[in-house]
Amino acid sequence: MSVENILLFKLYIIATPVLFLVGIYAIMTTRNIIATIIGIEIMTKGVTLLLASCGYFNGRPEMAQSFIIIMIVVEVVILTISAGLIFNIVKKHDSLDTRNIRNLKG
């Protein structure tokens, strides 16, 4: 790897945990169910970035591409399911507040 590449790589390696922490922070502090899902999405975007950069730096970008496409498909399935859950939760409680869904305790 050239010096520029190493700098670039460090940038990606730093960006991923930052996105992960932003996502975790969003999940922990928000009171809105949809914002929780957006937090999860931010984390997943961080991982996508990491996968893409890993593929670029070990010289196998085609493999990383196929991984990312599969990942996006799986992610969409999970998002659809969570949308269904949110839809039903909102129908039951008539609000998007996460404080409504704290009846069960561990």
Add this chain to the structure above:
Amino acid sequence: MSFSLAVLIPLFLVLFFNLPFYRISGKIAVFIASLFCIVQAFSFFLPVNATCPAVQNLVSYFMLDFQCDGISRLMLLTSAIVAFASILVLYAMEDSDRKQFNFVNLILLSLAGMNGLFFVRDIFSVYVFIEVIAATSYILIAINKDKNALEASFKYLVMSSVATVMMLSSIAILFLVAGGTDFVTVSNMYQQYGGNSLVTAAVVLFIVGLFIKGGVMPFHGWLPDSYLAAPAPVSVYLAGMVTKTTGIYTLIRLFYSVFGFNTAIQSILLIFASISIVLGAFAAINQNNFKRMLAYSSISQVGYIVLGFGAGTTFGVAAAIFHLFNHSVFKSLLFVNSAALEKQVNVSDMSEMGGLASKMPVTSTTSVIAFLSTAGIPPLSGFWSKLMIILALWTADLKVYAVIAILASILTMTYFLIMQKKVFFGRLKEGFENVKEAPLAITFVSILLCAITVVVGLLFPFVLNGLINSAVSF
């Protein structure tokens, strides 16, 4: 190869059930799915390479790169048994034809994911199959759309997504260093660069992700809620199979065929396992709800499995796999019993029940046997697997953990005795005079699972030679 049929058949069955222009009734779907489970269970006894050329061509068309070893075959048997139990419980509990149909479709999809997970030899595919199982279980938990189930399912989704992100980052780092994701490449890379801090961080991230999926103690928040809120057949399936495969089986598989053991990783496993065993058992003692108590007991038993293969020897892996099998059988038996109680008594607090042994003899007897097996009383199957775990720890010179495992057995005994006393023994509480034994499908499943527990315990020498030794070659 012929075992990819275990993945393709359920997928094609789901497609066949959902073809447009006609509708299959729920009863027929239940029948076909349970037939598939029976076939899958018997395929365990076939020789490994039995296949016919036509099937071979069909399967090679799908380009699935699968391999089979003893552990995969044992897990295939377990998943078939648990899925069969849960489908029969569904048949007894659910009257609506539509719901039976939906449930059977989802459980077949989940089985496809699970069978894929047993055979696959590539860490990225492991992620894909885990997500297939997880996606179906979110829907299965919330299938009745009641308030608590939706909440539990959403909680599970959030926790499990965080776990997925951890696993994927770990996969990305391993891919970066190894240049590929199949087990052999990653394993070679790990032997070369195992000491590197980035690689170690990746392995630890993977372990934590799988701990969340498997509900090991500090990460267990979602587990009792989902077991409690899910409908009865779903909790049989979740407790018996889903958390054990997505979390614990994958952990065993990764360490057995990819990473191998080293002392640092081993100590992480052992410490979390002991926390899980002890705190899980104490939490179970305090519960008043039948299913919640079983959930905490499940956390405690998962701790035993992790402790077993944390010993780091092949004997430990054999013990862990054997305990996984036993635990799946007797824990699904206990959840079947809880389904019987839910159907016949319709009370979930244990303090409100009492003296049901006279009214529900089969449920009562089978639950006694299941809890004796969980607590490790000879000659039932649970005794042998716990003995193997303790021996593995002792021979690996981890005597402190062996002592913890023995002492925690007493705690297991305690909470199950409290449960038996409150629910089945003693004087019959008022209002339960008209309680009848559970329907035939449920009693049949309880007797079947109970028979497996007893027979495996009694025929242990044969089981050890034929099943466990072939699963994990010493």
